[in-house]
Amino acid sequence: xxxxxxHRPIGxxxxxxxxxxxxxxxxxxxxxxxFIYLGDTxxxxxGTKSPATVQRYTIQVAEFLLRQNVxxxxxACNTASALxxxxxxxxxxxxxxxxxxxxxxxxxxxxxxxxNRVGVIxxxxxxxxxxxxxxxxxxxxxxxxxSLSCPLFVPVVEEGWTSYPSSQLLIRESLxxxxxxxxxxxxxxxxHYPILKPKIAQVLGSGTTMVDSxxxxxxxxxxxxGAGFILPASQRESIRFFVTDAAARFREVAARFLPQLEIKTxxxxxx
Amino acid sequence: xxxxxxHRPIGxxxxxxxxxxxxxxxxxxxxxxxFIYLGDTxxxxxGTKSPATVQRYTIQVAEFLLRQNVxxxxxACNTASALxxxxxxxxxxxxxxxxxxxxxxxxxxxxxxxxNRVGVIxxxxxxxxxxxxxxxxxxxxxxxxxSLSCPLFVPVVEEGWTSYPSSQLLIRESLxxxxxxxxxxxxxxxxHYPILKPKIAQVLGSGTTMVDSxxxxxxxxxxxxGAGFILPASQRESIRFFVTDAAARFREVAARFLPQLEIKTxxxxxx
Numbered sequence: 008x009x010x011x012x013x014h015r016p017i018g019x020x021x022x023x024x025x026x027x028x029x030x031x032x033x034x035x036x037x038x039x040x041x042f043i044y045l046g047d048t049x050x051x052x053x054g055t056k057s058p059a060t061v062q063r064y065t066i067q068v069a070e071f072l073l074r075q076n077v078x079x080x081x082x083a084c085n086t087a088s089a090l091x092x093x094x095x096x097x098x099x100x101x102x103x104x105x106x107x108x109x110x111x112x113x114x115x116x117x118x119x120x121x122x123n124r125v126g127v128i129x130x131x132x133x134x135x136x137x138x139x140x141x142x143x144x145x146x147x148x149x150x151x152x153x154s155l156s157c158p159l160f161v162p163v164v165e166e167g168w169t170s171y172p173s174s175q176l177l178i179r180e181s182l183x184x185x186x187x188x189x190x191x192x193x194x195x196x197x198x199h200y201p202i203l204k205p206k207i208a209q210v211l212g213s214g215t216t217m218v219d220s221x222x223x224x225x226x227x228x229x230x231x232x233g234a235g236f237i238l239p240a241s242q243r244e245s246i247r248f249f250v251t252d253a254a255a256r257f258r259e260v261a262a263r264f265l266p267q268l269e270i271k272t273x274x275x276x277x278x
Numbered sequence: 279x280x281x282x283x284x285h286r287p288i289g290x291x292x293x294x295x296x297x298x299x300x301x302x303x304x305x306x307x308x309x310x311x312x313f314i315y316l317g318d319t320x321x322x323x324x325g326t327k328s329p330a331t332v333q334r335y336t337i338q339v340a341e342f343l344l345r346q347n348v349x350x351x352x353x354a355c356n357t358a359s360a361l362x363x364x365x366x367x368x369x370x371x372x373x374x375x376x377x378x379x380x381x382x383x384x385x386x387x388x389x390x391x392x393x394n395r396v397g398v399i400x401x402x403x404x405x406x407x408x409x410x411x412x413x414x415x416x417x418x419x420x421x422x423x424x425s426l427s428c429p430l431f432v433p434v435v436e437e438g439w440t441s442y443p444s445s446q447l448l449i450r451e452s453l454x455x456x457x458x459x460x461x462x463x464x465x466x467x468x469x470h471y472p473i474l475k476p477k478i479a480q481v482l483g484s485g486t487t488m489v490d491s492x493x494x495x496x497x498x499x500x501x502x503x504g505a506g507f508i509l510p511a512s513q514r515e516s517i518r519f520f521v522t523d524a525a526a527r528f529r530e531v532a533a534r535f536l537p538q539l540e541i542k543t544x545x546x547x548x549x
Contacts, residue, residue, distance in 0.1 A: 048327075049321075049327065049331055050320075050321060051326075055322075055436075055524065055527060056319075056320065056523050056524055057523050057524045060320055060523045060524070131527075158433070158437050159430075159433055159434065159437055159439060161433075162429065162430055162432075162433040163430065165326075166429050166430055168430060168448075171448070171451050172447060172451070173444050173445075173447035173448035173450075173451050174444075174448075176443060176444035176447055177439075177442070177444035177445075177448070179444075180442050180443070180444050252327050252328050252331045253326065253327055253328045253331070256326060256402075
């Protein structure tokens with residue numbers, strides 16, 4: 008039996024460049040799919056904003072991508088996933104995927120032994136939403152979750168300051184609670200944080216395994232989209248990038264962030 | 279001769295909490311004036327956004343304050359002053375004051391000797407606008423101006439991380455060009471930076487004098503508003519605070535930032 012192939016692109020969005028870590032994973036997981044990426048750079052960061060505002064922005068972003076005729080939507084932003092997903096799913100008739108549930112599934116898969124100690128780091132808004140703790144409790148009720156906001160990690164990554172000694176010290180000071188009292192698995196609950204993975208590993212040591220959601224998102228997307236993903240041997244069309252402001256800065260930060268990702272053009276849109 | 283007193287409030291705005299350093303100076307400089315402060319917290323930071331976007335936001339903010347019947351407008355945000363002032367003045371029939379010119383006047387007043395070496399630090403957008411260098415060149419054509427963006431200082435202040443060792447090291451690494459090759463006067467070209475003044479002084483030593491625009495803005499406001507400022511012995515009405523998002527966070531950051539400033543209520547408005 009063969010399925011008709013759905014040639015429409017997949018929409019993926021983030022408040023800024025962070026979601027590119029997820030896009031990169033999806034590009035290698037789905038070599039023939041076409042993607043449209045939208046970074047809401049006029050309104051980044053989402054992580055310090057109120058739940059109502061994050062929800063409003065998330066719906067506006069989704070509406071833009073729906074107008075581009077996407078067949079599925081990936082919220083590659085932890086804050087938008089934590090606060091906007093139910094509203095987004097109610098709003099869209101196409102499949103919608105966030106990063107929280109896949110991240111939690113990956114974390115649970117890594118738990119061994121009796122302690123089940125999971126740490127979650129993210130922005131203020133993500134941590135305040137308690138979305139990770141709730142999602143983990145559904146999967147492993149006896150799971151011990153400790154959450155910590157690390158709001159300075161985002162600007163450090165966006166400014167490309169990852170290899171300065173002050174950033175290494177900032178990471179150590181921020182993660183002190185997980186140095187004093189370690190966790191077995193640490194969820195990087197912000198799409199910017201994977202860029203700091205080697206620095207975080209230096210601070211926490213080998214006793215803590217880190218989870219970033221990107222890989223698990225690719226698996227979840229495959230499950231979610233189902234039959235439409237049986238791929239013909241066609242060439243992928245080029246990926247399209249949109250931002251809501253400051254396209255030059257987006258390209259510059261993305262190049263520092265993910266030098267292997269080729270970004271030809273970035274168009275600015277008004278939502 | 280006595281003048282009729284204009285009882286309308288003065289509007290003051292910033293992208294977030296930074297402008298509170300200017301408000302505080304105005305409160306002591308004008309003990310009987312009433313102020314309305316607006317922090318555009320839904321869209322902070324302005325410093326990474328494009329000139330067109332900053333201009334659009336600045337006009338929207340001004341329109342809100344004009345509807346509150348203000349008699350004068352202070353752009354207590356360096357990025358808005360650098361990029362939005364001409365458009366703002368064209369848009370408003372009331373006096374409009376920015377922070378760039380007052381800061382430059384203060385810097386020039388401090389120059390002694392033949393070197394005239396002035397440093398300017400600010401956000402990406404402020405530094406890229408070259409507004410300080412142009413304004414200084416009008417006042418002292420032979421002035422040697424060196425500009426440097428320090429974008430991580432804003433999140434450090436907003437998160438209250440000013441006294442961590444990593445922040446002290448970040449300040450040292452950021453200001454290395456002014457350590458290697460000192461300036462006589464350093465303009466703190468961002469309303470957040472005065473909060474870091476003692477830390478910056480530790481790094482640069484006593485050979486560099488720092489200028490923050492707040493005090494000079496009060497003097498400029500007095501000149502600009504003129505006769506309407508001959509004050510009666512009335513009581514000041516309470517200061518009103520508005521934000522475009524996340525009022526609780528604004529109060530929290532403001533309390534860390536300026537504990538002596540009493541903020542009773544903060545109203546959220548949509549622009």
